[in-house]
Amino acid sequence: MDIAVMGAGAWGTALAIGAARHGRCVTLWARDPLQAERLNTERQNRRYLPGIDLPPGLVVASGELPAADLYVIASPMAGLRGWLQRLADQPAPVAWLCKGFEQARPGADAHGLLGHEIAADVAPRLACGVLSGPSFALEVARGQPTAIVAASEHAAVRDALVQAFHGSTLRVYANDDVAGVEVGGAVKNVLAIATGLCDGLALGLNARAALITRGLAEMTRLGLALGARTDTFMGLSGLGDLVLTATGDLSRNRQVGRLLAEGRTLDQAVESLGHVAEGVYSARTVVQRAAALGVDMPISAAVVALIEGRLQPAQAIAELMGRDPKPESA
Numbered sequence: 336m337d338i339a340v341m342g343a344g345a346w347g348t349a350l351a352i353g354a355a356r357h358g359r360c361v362t363l364w365a366r367d368p369l370q371a372e373r374l375n376t377e378r379q380n381r382r383y384l385p386g387i388d389l390p391p392g393l394v395v396a397s398g399e400l401p402a403a404d405l406y407v408i409a410s411p412m413a414g415l416r417g418w419l420q421r422l423a424d425q426p427a428p429v430a431w432l433c434k435g436f437e438q439a440r441p442g443a444d445a446h447g448l449l450g451h452e453i454a455a456d457v458a459p460r461l462a463c464g465v466l467s468g469p470s471f472a473l474e475v476a477r478g479q480p481t482a483i484v485a486a487s488e489h490a491a492v493r494d495a496l497v498q499a500f501h502g503s504t505l506r507v508y509a510n511d512d513v514a515g516v517e518v519g520g521a522v523k524n525v526l527a528i529a530t531g532l533c534d535g536l537a538l539g540l541n542a543r544a545a546l547i548t549r550g551l552a553e554m555t556r557l558g559l560a561l562g563a564r565t566d567t568f569m570g571l572s573g574l575g576d577l578v579l580t581a582t583g584d585l586s587r588n589r590q591v592g593r594l595l596a597e598g599r600t601l602d603q604a605v606e607s608l609g610h611v612a613e614g615v616y617s618a619r620t621v622v623q624r625a626a627a628l629g630v631d632m633p634i635s636a637a638v639v640a641l642i643e644g645r646l647q648p649a650q651a652i653a654e655l656m657g658r659d660p661k662p663e664s665a
Contacts, residue, residue: 531592
């Protein structure tokens with residue numbers, strides 16, 4: 336199987352490294368020819384994964400897309416629509432790694448779409464799916480044990496993703512609940528900002544546990560409204576990814592929350608990361624989509640108010656704690 340990974344950021348590079356180490360034929364495609372040249376010369380992605388050598392069999396390319404049996408889009412969410420349009424007539428399976436809701440488009444409904452909804456809009460005949468789950472790129476690149484989910488309504492796509500990436504250090508589980516897997520991947524980034532805020536304010540482990548648990552309830556409510564299954568949110572792309580992103584020191588979204596708690600502005604927090612923190616860009620679209628569906632997501636709404644400057648960190652926590660009591664199941 337020939338695999339093409341489009342996008343030489345941290346996660347795309349890490350996944351390509353993992354597959355190449357397990358003997359797959361992998362081409363890592365970089366948009367910038369100069370970046371591709373550096374990767375080929377240095378055999379490391381020094382910007383995103385310093386100290387991790389590219390396996391000898393990993394090819395780095397730019398320019399024209401290579402022929403492949405499987406294409407994997409490793410762009411930010413903002414680039415997914417363009418890639419799906421470009422690959423719309425591709426006979427090979429296509430999958431994406433990005434997590435979140437697309438920003439609402441001018442003239443469209445006042446909410447953004449998930450990846451599979453974008454695919455249905457611009458490439459309805461494309462056999463496609465998503466790879467998601469609890470996975471820091473650096474740990475995957477180091478070969479540390481990781482488990483992720485391959486989600487698609489097409490069994491052939493799920494099988495292709497398992498065949499491409501399952502190995503001794505990366506377990507790939509198949510799932511046909513694409514909506515549930517994508518909602519989990521989108522909302523956990525927003526909730527990680529909230530838990531980072533909690534940690535940055537030194538509110539304690541009780542508060543962190545409460546935020547994660549109630550955040551999971553928010554995530555599940557939104558997923559069910561979009562047609563997902565409850566059990567998906569107890570799995571890797573729901574609870575698993577939420578716990579990792581909300582508690583792990585490698586989480587960029589959690590770091591944003593911590594920096595905001597320290598008094599940094601949003602621009603200062605994002606600039607200091609040097610990487611994309613998807614939760615910053617998807618928080619508004621998560622809340623917009625929830626509002627359109629009549630789904631209550633108070634933690635996510637508080638994060639939006641925080642990043643828009645309408646609430647200060649302590650005010651956001653006070654607003655959440657001051658909500659009226661309600662049954663846990665509500």
